[in-house]
Amino acid sequence: MKQTLNHTKAIYKRELGSYFNQLTAYIAIFIFLIFVMIMTFAVAQFMRVGDASLQYTFFYWHPLVYVLLVPIVGMRMWSDEHRSNTIELLGTFPISTWSAILGKYLAAATVWLAALALTFPIWITTNYLGDPDNVVIFSGYLGSFLTCLSFLAITSLVSSFSKDQVVTLVISSFLCFLLFLLGFDQVARWIQTMAGEGLSEVFTATGVWDHFRSLNVGNFRLQDFVWFATVISASLVGTNFILTSKRS
């Protein structure tokens, strides 16, 4: 167990160093911050509306930004290993495939944790200007981060298939967008009119939006945590399966 942790740590350190040695992490964090700030202040009119919970002006935009930016950070996870054949080195090191999967996944997750942490000025501003419920804001951050982790796990799965990073980016973004659309308010209403309540509910429960929004408003529902845990673990188990079967 200790050995597996050490291996995961070694892979994690290498990957994290690699993100910050190259421009990828900086660019993704920069675009994320700029985009979210523009949407919050210019489009959603944060200062005029006075949304102290940050639900509609700030967090609302996160899943859409993640659809494109999370695969940009994650696309090299396995695709680059396949392209440069370093996967052969990893495969012959005395480590389990899981150590490598978790090390890489956690490194990419750390990049996004840093991105979210850097939005702290908006939290300070809200506390300075008003009297927000910080538990709801924390819950909003949690929902945002879990959405990001789900998209990252999907990108990990897709990148285990392909050595072409562009293919990984396009397919991952498409899958994340689909997951985003499935439960999105307007789409859910449209499905309800077209196919009835039952199907609409199934789609809403399958998509990410409903679970993300529920945490956004401060509801800690068990079903949301089960959804996020299922998507993340299924995608990582899938990654392990693909990497193992690619070698046989």
Added chain:
Amino acid sequence: MIEVSNLCKTFGTKTAVDNLSFEVKKGEVLGFLGPNGAGKSTTMRMVTGYFPPTSGSISICGIDILTQPEAAKAKIGYLPESAPLYDDMTVRGFLEFAAGIRGLEKRAKDDAVEQAIETCFLNKVAHQAIDTLSKGYRHRTCLAQSLLHDPEVLILDEPTDGLDPNQKHEVRQLIKRLGETKAILFSTHILEEVDAACSRAVIVDQGKIVANGTPQSLRDEYKMDSLHDIFRKVTTADTAA
């Protein structure tokens, strides 16, 4: 140290390795020869635990690589054919990462990295980014990572490929020196290397062993002076079909 028996590997309908058995003992350098596509790299990938074999068994220092992959892999140092490296790291950074993966820590890690840099003549480029290295340095960096943990078994896939004559000479000398205390399996299609570094040679063709013995015993058996002629006699040219 390396015991391979009845090893087979098929990819779909193509048989890449066909019932291969051989053994490499401590203090022995086995040259693994054969034309391109003979199954050398596939065999090495199986022996290092990267590919699972279709059938057969592989044991490294008495440990079955199929049932105890991590314990067996810990005994092996491996240089893959294309010498893959993480281009965004420096030579020293990469070697430190590989030493960390091998379980070396603090002082032992620093010493191992220093030793590997010296053995593979990497002093000049130790702080250089890997993507700026020449092919020779890349190869030696990858060779250095295989030596970090002082493994009992070394598996080198075309270790002199792409090196200039001076570098080739150095690497052959290194293999010979390391071979005194380790079991080394190395593949090549440069036949001069067999005389220069190997204590024994195996020639593989279309996934099967077609000749096996010391360079001298092969000459005696085929009554030919040149290993080139023996190689041409026992293997199929890819233009023959």
